Amino acid sequence: MPVQLTGVSFRYGRFPALRGIDLLIPEGGLTVLCGVTGSGKSTLLRLLSGLEQPDAGRIDYTSGDSSASVSIVFQQPESQLFAGSVRKDVEYGLEQRAIPVPRRSEAADRAMRHAGLDPERYGPRSPFLLSGGEKRRVCIAGAIAPRPRLLLLDEPTAGLDPPAVRALLETAAELKRGGYTIVVATHDLDCFFPLADQVAVLAQGTLRYSGPPDGLWNGARVLEDAGLEPPAYIRIGRMLMRQGGLDALPAGAGDLLAKLDPLRLAYPGGEACPGAGGGERPAAAGRSLSAAGAAAAAGSAALPEARGLTAADGARVAESGRRAAAGDRCASQLPADADAANSIADAANTTAAVAAGAGALAAPAESDAFGSASRPAGSALRKLDPRVKWLAMALWSLVILGMTSALPLGAASVLVAVLLACGGITRKRTVWFYRPFLPMFLLLWLLSAFSWSGGASFAFSPAGALTGGLSVLRLGLLISLGFLFTETTSGAPLREGLEWAIKPLGRLGVQTRNWSLAVSVTLQFIPWILRKISALQMALASRGNRKRGLARWTPRQISLMAVPLLLQVIGMGDELSTAIEARGYDPSKPRTPWLVLSWGRRDTAALLLVLFAAALLWGLSRS
Numbered sequence: 001m002p003v004q005l006t007g008v009s010f011r012y013g014r015f016p017a018l019r020g021i022d023l024l025i026p027e028g029g030l031t032v033l034c035g036v037t038g039s040g041k042s043t044l045l046r047l048l049s050g051l052e053q054p055d056a057g058r059i060d061y062t063s064g065d066s067s068a069s070v071s072i073v074f075q076q077p078e079s080q081l082f083a084g085s086v087r088k089d090v091e092y093g094l095e096q097r098a099i100p101v102p103r104r105s106e107a108a109d110r111a112m113r114h115a116g117l118d119p120e121r122y123g124p125r126s127p128f129l130l131s132g133g134e135k136r137r138v139c140i141a142g143a144i145a146p147r148p149r150l151l152l153l154d155e156p157t158a159g160l161d162p163p164a165v166r167a168l169l170e171t172a173a174e175l176k177r178g179g180y181t182i183v184v185a186t187h188d189l190d191c192f193f194p195l196a197d198q199v200a201v202l203a204q205g206t207l208r209y210s211g212p213p214d215g216l217w218n219g220a221r222v223l224e225d226a227g228l229e230p231p232a233y234i235r236i237g238r239m240l241m242r243q244g245g246l247d248a249l250p251a252g253a254g255d256l257l258a259k260l261d262p263l264r265l266a267y268p269g270g271e272a273c274p275g276a277g278g279g280e281r282p283a284a285a286g287r288s289l290s291a292a293g294a295a296a297a298a299g300s301a302a303l304p305e306a307r308g309l310t311a312a313d314g315a316r317v318a319e320s321g322r323r324a325a326a327g328d329r330c331a332s333q334l335p336a337d338a339d340a341a342n343s344i345a346d347a348a349n350t351t352a353a354v355a356a357g358a359g360a361l362a363a364p365a366e367s368d369a370f371g372s373a374s375r376p377a378g379s380a381l382r383k384l385d386p387r388v389k390w391l392a393m394a395l396w397s398l399v400i401l402g403m404t405s406a407l408p409l410g411a412a413s414v415l416v417a418v419l420l421a422c423g424g425i426t427r428k429r430t431v432w433f434y435r436p437f438l439p440m441f442l443l444l445w446l447l448s449a450f451s452w453s454g455g456a457s458f459a460f461s462p463a464g465a466l467t468g469g470l471s472v473l474r475l476g477l478l479i480s481l482g483f484l485f486t487e488t489t490s491g492a493p494l495r496e497g498l499e500w501a502i503k504p505l506g507r508l509g510v511q512t513r514n515w516s517l518a519v520s521v522t523l524q525f526i527p528w529i530l531r532k533i534s535a536l537q538m539a540l541a542s543r544g545n546r547k548r549g550l551a552r553w554t555p556r557q558i559s560l561m562a563v564p565l566l567l568q569v570i571g572m573g574d575e576l577s578t579a580i581e582a583r584g585y586d587p588s589k590p591r592t593p594w595l596v597l598s599w600g601r602r603d604t605a606a607l608l609l610v611l612f613a614a615a616l617l618w619g620l621s622r623s
């Protein structure tokens with residue numbers, strides 16, 4: 001399915017993630033979307049999949065299709081798996097698209113095979129107990145099962161080992177042959193450029209190039225200017241061309257090897273050492289070929305596995321390397337052309353590093369659902385000493401808990417609303433935070449507003465509605481204080497402030513360090529869990545479960561997310577405790593604070609205001 005993007009822009013809060021993107025994604029080809037981290041690749045994929053809507057511009061799915069014919073595989077496969085078995089997970093998207101039951105199983109089998117999973121072996125297994133590479137394949141199988149017209153893969157090689165990368169490339173090549181239109185967002189240019197029909201280069205949210213990969217090698221430094229490096233086979237090819245060893249750039253690592261092969265045969269090293277032994281070729285060419293051989297040797301261990309080359313290719317490169325090593329003895333007798341040799345060796349080292357460390361591209365930090373980029377820095381609340389904020393939270397929470405009438409609660413609501421507005425928190429983030437609470441509040445309020453006296457006799461009780469409404473408001477205010485506090489205080493000050501506040505309890509034998517650590521971890525955990533929930537909801541939507549508003553919070557929806565969320569929370573807890581242990585945490589040892597709190601005049605003034613507001617609210621609640 002061809003897709004046309006015209007003038008597409010998107011913002012996260014105030015942060016412009018994409019600006020004026022014009023791009024045609026041709027039908028039946030593979031488009032590589034590349035750019036450094038944060039350049040907007042994942043955002044563009046989310047827009048293409050219809051999970052987000054552009055703030056400006058349009059996306060036209062031609063041939064009468066819509067975003068419903070698009071499937072996406074996210075960077076983190078674990079956020080995309082739901083069902084109790086691989087088969088059920090792969091069938092989920094088919095169920096959402098109302099494919100009749102008898103056809104589901106057949107389509108799921110086909111998709112699993114396409115993604116390199118044996119349906120017999122993997123079908124009954126739990127998707128949560130698979131390796132990272134297997135999970136990714138399950139995600140791909142789930143994405144292709146409904147035969148999407150457009151398949152979007154976000155960093156598909158991140159975190160995979162070389163054999164898994166090779167299997168994934170084979171899957172991508174096969175999907176391409178099968179007529180799928182594919183867009184791959186990746187940093188891994190070595191892997192995907194040879195498969196690409198089109199490349200789109202993003203930098204800082206703008207499109208710097210779109211066209212065939214070859215168009216990037218015509219002298220312009222588009223990739224370099226976007227902060228990327230051309231694939232290693234291009235860099236090696238360029239060096240060899242400069243040295244007269246090649247007359248055209250290779251189309252991929254395999255092509256480079258094929259081109260190197262005749263060169264090796266012409267200059268077998270040892271006795272036939274060019275330059276030193278009076279060979280026919282100029283000395284510089286001999287040196288560069290020797291260096292190229294060494295370079296190939298450097299990459300040889302990893303190249304065949306990681307780049308989808310055959311074992312025979314590997315043997316050939318290894319042989320090139322051995323001969324080149326012999327040739328190096330000759331090269332050392334020649335005047336050094338160190339720059340050329342070093343550059344080639346660098347390029348080859350990169351090839352080797354890229355190949356050996358496909359896993360080292362490891363999943364870039366999870367896209368923070370509403371990362372710091374969207375938060376304007378410098379709000380006065382952020383700069384306050386955390387001790388003032390702890391005191392304010394504790395004091396106001398106590399006062400709010402003691403409120404039973406509408407007037408003081410209304411005044412407290414105004415105060416909290418003003419602080420939220422001054423906290424530099426974006427509207428989008430605020431909405432994202434409160435959205436899950438709203439249905440719960442509404443339900444609690446309705447429950448308190450109706451009385452039930454057996455059978456079907458429900459009665460509306462105005463007094464119950466008022467009392468229930470006030471209780472819900474109280475709860476909302478307490479949650480808001482917590483939100484305001486964690487949003488305007490980062491981890492270290494938050495913990496230092498708490499430790500200061502509970503230090504006196506240490507005299508009573510309380511392990512204050514444990515407490516402060518536990519509280520700060522819990523406070524940080526809440527936004528993390530909310531982010532995970534929104535990632536899971538997005539993943540459900542990507543599988544065709546496009547519920548909006550309250551429909552996203554039905555018991556069925558919640559039950560779908562419960563298991564993956566629980567597993568992620570347990571995993572995170574496990575990682576945290578390991579990290580804490582690994583850093584030698586011992587509650588009995590005195591700790592060196594890595595942030596020294598300093599109290600200024602601004603903090604004193606703020607504390608006075610806090611006390612004044614608490615007294616005013618308390619007075620109101622007693623009047």
Ligand SMILES: Nc1ncnc2c1ncn2[C@@H]1O[C@H](COP(=O)(O)OP(=O)(O)OP(=O)(O)O)[C@@H](O)[C@H]1O
Nearest residue numbers: 012017037038039040041042043364369370371374
């Ligand atoms: N939910 C969000 N809230 C606020 N800002 C965001 C959010 N998601 C992404 N961003 C910001 O938008 C920009 C583009 O992010 P995006 O995830 O699209 O980049 P990317 O090119 O895919 O990066 P990576 O290669 O690391 O995945 C980044 O600067 C990022 O900080």
